[in-house]
Amino acid sequence: MSDVLTLERIEKVYNAGEPGEVSVLKGADIAIAPGEVVALVAPSGAGKSTLLHIAGLLDTPSAGRVAIGGEDVTDLGDRRRTALRRSKIGFIYQFHHLLPEFTAAENIILPQLANGAAQGTAKARAAMLLDRVGVAHRASHRPAELSGGEQQRVAFCRALANAPELLLADEPTGNLDPETSDRVFGALMDLVRETGLSALIATHNHDLAARMDRNVHLDGGMVTLKT
Template sequence: MSEPNMDTTRNEERPMERTAGQPMLECHDLTRIYREGPQDITVLDGLALKVHAGERVAIVGSSGSGKTTLLNLLGGLDRPSRGEVRIAGESLLALGEAALGRFRNRHIGFVYQFHHLLAEFTALENAALPLIVRGLSKKAAEVRARELLDKVGMAARADHKPGELSGGERQRVAIARALVTDPSLVLMDEPTGNLDQHTAASILALMDDLARNAACAFVVVTHDPALAAHQDRVMRLDEGRLTAQPREAATER
């Protein structure tokens, strides 16, 4: 991977100062309506959610309930039909596409259900890429990326490309990539679905550490009752609305 032609020292940013309990994600009246022929299909209907720094929230619900649509709205990958999303105090609706892209790089980490790694890059290069896009030097970005790969148990596979990795290994690289920027908010879509029990436990421990020490907020969409029960709160998405439920009841109907 070639090194960007820029003054990398000048572009490096210090992590945002965050305090546990500080509102990190706020949305209100969040509505998403899709047009299908002559009909309007309401997927999310006036949804409200607040997540604080250092807090981990699980969202459960049946297939087709709109969980992925919700994540896309929270991450600024889609625009709501009505309502607002604020992250770290910033309204996503107020940002143009270029500014929104920079904001996502600075504040949001994504872990998709499918890894979306770049096939031509190594695990290390994939994990470092968000920092290089931000403007860090290749060397500085890869130092940080190696730290995260080590935390997810992938240090020994850092120089391997995705085609040489198992599904679980690719997912661990994707998790490292999402966390490498020290984001304010991490959005996870079935993050442990392809992981064995031991590796899943290490990912949960890493989430605990980041929530506690880095005051990072997590929103985790999952069908896994054990993963949901590990979070601080569990919300069920049903008929376009979110309702709280006990963690021990985090199972699919």
């Protein structure tokens, strides 16, 4: 069975050939197996967000290869990349980025409708996901009416709305206090395990990283494998 995500010799250079050239990634390699949850551990500014954006087809590498489910997607056009992101990849950011004018449930329903789901199916899946993370009772509330932890749980559900194969998360609890972070991260891990997702989760929190299957460290633009 193919790895869900493969990054091979990924390089990323900004302002290439110019006086302000910055080399962020210098040959990073990583592979995520089906059902595997991997922590990407790195301090701020090390390039983990850049690596996640390349993995999630939000950015392109200067060199190297990206494969999703064994398919080389490095040089796909914008339309195909957008379709793959919508159907196969879920992304969670440090800040929830929920649409403020819509309710918690609607924030999860809308991505499904955009992906072609029927309204009834989308509503049922939103209700199921909210229930799994313990905020079903807040389904009709808008983001401003939710606590930080509740907002991030809704963001988790939105990322899983279209039943992706791969979850990418960039410091998903980094803006929460330690107690809330621990509780919300536990909800995320429960949801990931229940759905059999593969996940690459960037964090600088070593306690959270220890709860995942494997840790990799981003250092000097390259990935160092650590168990």
